[in-house]
Amino acid sequence: MREKYRQSHIAAGGNEATPYPFSGRTQLRRGGRAPCYRSLRVPIMKVVFASWLALVVVGLAYMFVIPLIGR
Amino acid sequence: MIRGIREQALSIFFGAIFLAALVGQSFVGLAAYNNDQATHGAPEVGYGTFVTSSAFVVDVAENWQSEFLQFLLFILATVWLVQRGSPESKKPGDEGTGSDKEEFVLEFARPDSPKWAKARGIRLWLLSNSLVLVMGTIFVLSWLAQSVAGSVVFNAEQVDHGLPQQSWAQYLVNPDFWNRTLQNWQSEFLAVGCMVAFSIFLRQRGSSESKPVGTPHRETATEGE
Numbered sequence: 012m013r014e015k016y017r018q019s020h021i022a023a024g025g026n027e028a029t030p031y032p033f034s035g036r037t038q039l040r041r042g043g044r045a046p047c048y049r050s051l052r053v054p055i056m057k058v059v060f061a062s063w064l065a066l067v068v069v070g071l072a073y074m075f076v077i078p079l080i081g082r
Numbered sequence: 083m084i085r086g087i088r089e090q091a092l093s094i095f096f097g098a099i100f101l102a103a104l105v106g107q108s109f110v111g112l113a114a115y116n117n118d119q120a121t122h123g124a125p126e127v128g129y130g131t132f133v134t135s136s137a138f139v140v141d142v143a144e145n146w147q148s149e150f151l152q153f154l155l156f157i158l159a160t161v162w163l164v165q166r167g168s169p170e171s172k173k174p175g176d177e178g179t180g181s182d183k184e185e186f187v188l189e190f191a192r193p194d195s196p197k198w199a200k201a202r203g204i205r206l207w208l209l210s211n212s213l214v215l216v217m218g219t220i221f222v223l224s225w226l227a228q229s230v231a232g233s234v235v236f237n238a239e240q241v242d243h244g245l246p247q248q249s250w251a252q253y254l255v256n257p258d259f260w261n262r263t264l265q266n267w268q269s270e271f272l273a274v275g276c277m278v279a280f281s282i283f284l285r286q287r288g289s290s291e292s293k294p295v296g297t298p299h300r301e302t303a304t305e306g307e
Contacts, residue, residue: 059094067220075226
């Protein structure tokens with residue numbers, strides 16, 4: 012199956028050195044390797060995770076500080 | 083770049099509407115607070131004063147704690163309890179924490195599994211329960227924040243009415259604290275129960291929270307896989 016994708020990729024003008032034009036999810040589901048842009052996607056997911064965690068931590072800190080300083 | 087953002091659209095969307103709702107709450111909360119001040123012959127307060135007051139904090143905290151409790155219970159309950167036909171449930175007979183094979187841990191871990199899925203001991207335990215641990219911690223802390231801020235607001239009202247103040251421990255058994263708490267809990271439990279029950283027979287095409295439209299009512303989402 013991967014060979015079929017590779018051939019269609021090359022037939023469409025793609026370079027063998029570049030990732031095949033299928034999503035990482037599609038390739039993984041079909042038994043292929045994750046494409047090279049996977050390394051780019053993971054940090055964005057980490058940013059999303061860290062942002063939500065930071066939002067909650069800041070919110071909780073705020074909710075403790077305000078009453079504890081007697082406002 | 084646009085593709086990268088699109089793949090995070092769900093969290094960005096909810097982040098945006100969270101902030102919009104919080105800002106909206108702060109403005110209408112200020113208006114309501116000042117109406118109350120006027121009826122008591124007290125001076126109006128400014129925006130900065132209101133959003134740094136326990137009156138604002140307690141309203142935010144009581145909703146936070148109930149939302150995190152809702153998801154905490156939903157995550158935990160779906161480990162051991164099932165609902166035939168609901169896409170929110172595992173299929174009947176699958177109750178429990180699952181085998182190592184089903185959970186892709188230890189020798190069944192995949193090459194791209196998280197590193198701690200292949201580790202033994204405390205690291206695997208932490209990863210295996212990390213969602214409940216974090217949601218539970220946020221629930222407990224926001225409920226605690228509600229109690230502290232609620233106590234400050236309650237005592238301010240006691241002073242206004244010439245009544246004795248209560249300690250934080252006394253406030254924990256005060257009807258005001260439990261009224262704020264339970265009025266939020268009941269709505270969360272209702273919504274979760276409706277989601278579980280309604281999704282047996284109702285569908286939303288394209289939503290990951292629904293069974294595919296043509297799935298039989300009796301079948302849970304995972305049975306067909």
